[in-house]
Amino acid sequence: MSKARRHDLQATLDHITALLEKQDLVAGLVHKQHQPRQELVESLVARQQSTELRREVNALHPADIAFVLERLPPGRRLQVWDLVDSAHDGAVLLEASDAVRESLIADMDQGEIVQAAEGLDSDEIADLVPDLPREVVPELLRRLDRRGREEVRSALAFPEGSVGALMDFDITAVREDVALDVVLRYLRRRGRLSDNSGLLMVVDRDGVLKGTLALEALVTHEAETPVAALMEREPVTFHTTDEAVEAARAFDRYDLITAPVVNVHHRLVGCLKVEDMVDLLREHSQKEFLAQAGLREDEDFYAPVWRTARNRWGWLALNLLTAFIASRVIGQFEGTIEKVVALAALMPIVASVGGNTGHQTLALMIQGLALKQITPHSFRHLLARETGVSLVNGLIWGAVMGGFTWLLYGRAELAAIMLAAMVLNLVLAALAGAYIPLTLKRFGRDPVLGSSVFLTGLTDSMGFLIFLGLAALFLPV
Amino acid sequence: MSKARRHDLQATLDHITALLEKQDLVAGLVHKQHQPRQELVESLVARQQSTELRREVNALHPADIAFVLERLPPGRRLQVWDLVDSAHDGAVLLEASDAVRESLIADMDQGEIVQAAEGLDSDEIADLVPDLPREVVPELLRRLDRRGREEVRSALAFPEGSVGALMDFDITAVREDVALDVVLRYLRRRGRLSDNSGLLMVVDRDGVLKGTLALEALVTHEAETPVAALMEREPVTFHTTDEAVEAARAFDRYDLITAPVVNVHHRLVGCLKVEDMVDLLREHSQKEFLAQAGLREDEDFYAPVWRTARNRWGWLALNLLTAFIASRVIGQFEGTIEKVVALAALMPIVASVGGNTGHQTLALMIQGLALKQITPHSFRHLLARETGVSLVNGLIWGAVMGGFTWLLYGRAELAAIMLAAMVLNLVLAALAGAYIPLTLKRFGRDPVLGSSVFLTGLTDSMGFLIFLGLAALFLPV
Missing domain, CATH: 1.25.60.10 (MgtE N-terminal domain-like)
Incomplete structure (x- = not known):
């Protein structure tokens, strides 16, 4: 090298x-x-x-x-x-x-x-x-x-x-009934071990995994010690059909360097190595990061404009659809806006703040799902807490924005509507941030992909609906 | 264990x-x-x-x-x-x-x-x-x-x-002029090696790092081989003052398990281990993920509502400020909206699509900055390509939305304004997505934190300004 x-x-x-x-x-x-x-x-x-x-x-x-x-x-x-x-x-x-x-x-x-x-x-x-x-x-x-x-x-x-698609076939296996000096002689005769092996595998006559022997143990014990006395008998073991990302998380959790992979008959067929797991985790988190913004693939930095543009159409179309729906929601209230044009200037505040706070709940949920932190109990807790937080923040910041509205337009009813719409849309955003990824996951979709567009679509449309709806109902014209 | x-x-x-x-x-x-x-x-x-x-x-x-x-x-x-x-x-x-x-x-x-x-x-x-x-x-x-x-x-x-704050002090060092059997005798007498060591360090009399000896090499070569013949003389080495995240990236790139850490005098003072690097990378990407949504800290899932709510105020305040600015932009065009109320329904489309496509450029830039892919040349390329993509998509999808506008409101001028505003706001969004993280980085800030709020603030305000401005200029009333 x-x-x-x-x-x-x-x-x-x-x-x-x-x-x-x-x-x-x-x-x-x-x-x-x-x-x-x-x-x-x-x-x-x-x-x-x-x-x-x-x-x-x-x-x-x-x-x-x-x-x-x-x-x-x-x-x-x-x-x-x-x-x-x-x-x-x-x-x-x-x-x-x-x-x-x-x-x-x-x-x-x-x-x-x-x-x-x-x-x-x-x-x-x-x-x-x-x-x-x-x-x-x-x-x-x-x-x-x-x-x-x-x-x-x-x-x-x-x-x-x-795991089967990712595993390494280059394994070194020894028997449990031999002494360390026999193992050392065997390794010296063999002359090489693949990089970063860390572990020797211990198998029986049929190739069934019996345990693992760390090189650290091999070099720190007396030559006559039998392998059986030093080997780890219950090493973390993976099956060829296990999910590679889950294996990578286990590597992270248990500080593994190399781990044996067995087939359905518990026969040793290969091993996983930490460097491949690190690559996998990195690629996984990069993919997630880009997926959040609707970038599906590892785009070539130097791909031509036309191909890049087309790559992004799916996402853009979805976004246009939700924006169009939000626009039609506003369209229903054109009569009200015509009478109180201030509504047009104020409505994006409700929508924007809803989208932003909803994204915080969304981020917590997506992370919780990835880390398997979402149990029925913890989901109820998250829901209660996020609703609570959105109520508190809706009341406080809704009051602040209501105050500004009053100062700017001198109409107390408009200020009250602003406050009420902020509270309602923030609560709705928290619920949406919690339920959208859960629903996508239930339908077998990746909660990272698309959650954001759906959330923004919902908080925009509902923000406009709530604010303009309240105005149409309660505003004296 | x-x-x-x-x-x-x-x-x-x-x-x-x-x-x-x-x-x-x-x-x-x-x-x-x-x-x-x-x-x-x-x-x-x-x-x-x-x-x-x-x-x-x-x-x-x-x-x-x-x-x-x-x-x-x-x-x-x-x-x-x-x-x-x-x-x-x-x-x-x-x-x-x-x-x-x-x-x-x-x-x-x-x-x-x-x-x-x-x-x-x-x-x-x-x-x-x-x-x-x-x-x-x-x-x-x-x-x-x-x-x-x-x-x-x-x-x-x-x-x-x-690196100094993270390194492990538990190292095993040998001299280069001894043979492997001497090393083995030393290790057996010592009786233990810390888990996942993988490497022995080779130092001189003054503790200056001369190289490393992999356990794999130790166990696969004849007992009389001198350490000097097998040791890696230029191992990847870190300094106590190096950034730990950069070290973790080097571990990933070079498939390292253990690496020596030296001080300014090139004396061996400790080692880094892959498991700590994996933890670091995971924590780093989790932090980035949450930071994107303005969640600053590793929030306790069971923290009380009031503390959680307060935790999020900074972000919310920033978002309210940008939303307020966008609202004031619209406020300047209340006269125009009063005459053509359809503008109120259409303007969020321009803002929303701008924000979404801007986030794609933003995600590419943030990733590029993290992976050190952004050179002056590649930045010019990214800028040109993203502008190109936004032009193409602005023209195509602006035409689609213009078509809908025409169908809905039967006014060709309104459709043309929609098209023009879409193109302009998408191009602006691409530029903002590229320059905002770069600017934050120039000022020594983390480009992940805040980029999103600034971008949305800009694409909203400018989207409204462009669309309503064009309408005020060109729309026959």
């Missing part, structure tokens, strides 16, 4: 960009002077490539190469990608975000793809396969040994997001 | 709740029968406590005890907390969320607190100290040995959020 030089990552990016710009400049000058361009540029570029830039790029950790590639515009990205040693290609593809990975693969020919992928572990190949051109996959599988082929097939057979 | 039984965590919680309810029921019956209540209940409760519930609770992993405590209402929480063996107290306090930890500590007397804390590692004690009552700390420090005392003091001296 190449050197990890995290401290100058931004500097590295700047340096690479500068080198690329210099290269462009030279090419540009050559072009202007009408010299035999093609050859000269090629020789220049070749010389450049063979020296500083190539050295710079390939000295980076694959994760950092991916970092740099993700931050370069598409043309430059491919220029740099061509300079990456083919030995790193597979690792860089694994580290790159989905959209960037796609653009890199599109730039490779079949031979390069196969070469890049065949150096990877089975679970990593399985990770790449969905992004590879269809015709490459059979060729790639043919190049693997029988075991590798079976592992890739097995990983692909598990549904996305399951 | 007790057994980790993650699969029945929800069932466990339900079971404990059921046991607590049974207990309450018995107490309630006794009370109704006017028997000598105090004694009887005490004996009953004592019997209950000494049996099932206590066994159930103490069989859990400390992280799971914290999970259960966090999900119980305050009264029940303390009932269960009293049942937790004092040996687990410290670990449970560490695992509990800040708000719950506070409520647990408030229930303990000085002796219990000292007892709970003194079993912990120095870095863990330092983690607890800020939440402990002031008078307990000197007593606790007195109980530690000199080294422990120094470590706690040193951890407390580093600013919160720095």
Whole structure:
């Protein structure tokens, strides 16, 4: 593995960009002077490539190469990608975000793809396969040994997001009846352990998991100690069908580094590693963050405008629909507004504050659902408390806004209506913030996606309805 | 460490709740029968406590005890907390969320607190100290040995959020000129390595870090191999003054398990461990999630209404201010609205769609800033693309809404104004979504906090201004 030089990552990016710009400049000058361009540029570029830039790029950790590639515009990205040693290609593809990975693969020919992928572990190949051109996959599988082929097939057979699809096949297993020196001799003969293993698996003759042995225990106990005396007999164990996100949460909760994965017969089939769990949690929270704003996918930063615009239509259409409904609500009160035009200026306050406070309850609910904090009891409590909070805040801030209304328009009835509408809409917003994500979840939807648009739609429409409705009922014209 | 039984965590919680309810029921019956209540209940409760519930609770992993405590209402929480063996107290306090930890500590007397804390590692004690009552700390420090005392003091001296404040002092260091069998003999004599170490540190006579030796390398190479031949000479290393969140991102990027921490003289002073990094990343993303909705702190789920309401005032006040400004913008056009009351019904559409699409740009910017994707070049690109997207979407969906306007009100001028206002407000929203977080960041503020309120305030006010302004200018009355 190449050197990890995290401290100058931004500097590295700047340096690479500068080198690329210099290269462009030279090419540009050559072009202007009408010299035999093609050859000269090629020789220049070749010389450049063979020296500083190539050295710079390939000295980076694959994760950092991916970092740099993700931050370069598409043309430059491919220029740099061509300079990456083919030995790193597979690792860089694994580290790159989905959209960037796609653009890199599109730039490779079949031979390069196969070469890049065949150096990877089975679970990593399985990770790449969905992004590879269809015709490459059979060729790639043919190049693997029988075991590798079976592992890739097995990983692909598990549904996305399951432990089986994510697990690592590279495990080291020992028997419980041997002594530590036997284990050490075996490991030394074997000569390698995959990175960050941390644990040896203990299995019986049939491959059934009996426990785990931490490397810490292996190196701190006398050579004659039997494995059985040191092994953890009830390690946290996952099944291939478990949800990967739940497994990641268990890694977080129990401070795990490696954990065994078993099949229905409790046979050891692989392991999960903390680094994959960290990736998963990060991707999960990034996805949630973007999903809240209706951004569905990991958009390529350099995707064309038209594609990006279309990507966002679903969300926009939903938003327009709710806005249109709110508009029609107001439309029903045009007569009232015509008589008291101040209503038009005041009504957005009720709607806006409702939306904002509703989002606070919504955030608590979504977090509570994700952390499994929402039990029937705690939901009743949350509902009671959020209603209480919205009542208190509605009364206090409704009174403040009522006061301003009175000062501005000199009409006490208008102020009273403002106060009443604020209280009612805040309570409604709290209820909506609590029930909308719960309802989405009941219907098997992700509560993060869409909750916000529904909530705003509701608090807007109802805010207008409550405020204008009260005005139509009680305002002397 | 007790057994980790993650699969029945929800069932466990339900079971404990059921046991607590049974207990309450018995107490309630006794009370109704006017028997000598105090004694009887005490004996009953004592019997209950000494049996099932206590066994159930103490069989859990400390992280799971914290999970259960966090999900119980305050009264029940303390009932269960009293049942937790004092040996687990410290670990449970560490695992509990800040708000719950506070409520647990408030229930303990000085002796219990000292007892709970003194079993912990120095870095863990330092983690607890800020939440402990002031008078307990000197007593606790007195109980530690000199080294422990120094470590706690040193951890407390580093600013919160720095690597120094988070690092683990429990490191195992060896010399580079010894052979592996010497290392193994040393470790066996020493008899323990802290959990999830993964790495031995290699230092010179002065304690200066020379490299790291992975346990994997230690157990897979022949006994006579010198450490120097196997050690990683340029491990990813952190300084006590580095930002902890940046360190956590490096752990994620480079798949680290343990990493050395050095001081300014490059002397080894501690290590970082992946489990602490995972906690940090989780807490960080939870905080960001809540901060987006203006929820500042890790609110206790069972905090009283009044405190919760007050907690949210800052955000609410800011929101009311921006809503008030938007309202005054509309107020300036009351004359226009009086003549064409349809404007009142249509104007929220422009504001709402602007706010929503602006939030998409905002989410991309906030994520880009967090991932350090925002360079001058990429910002220009983002700005151009988001403006392009908002132009495209403004034209298309503005035309759709213009069409509806025409159908509803039969006025082509009104439809044209709707289209123009949509385009302008969407472009403005994209610019605001890009510049607001950047500006907050420039002023040293967290771009997550407040961006949303400012954005909505701007898109509302400007949406109204643009739409009503165009109407005032161009609409024949």
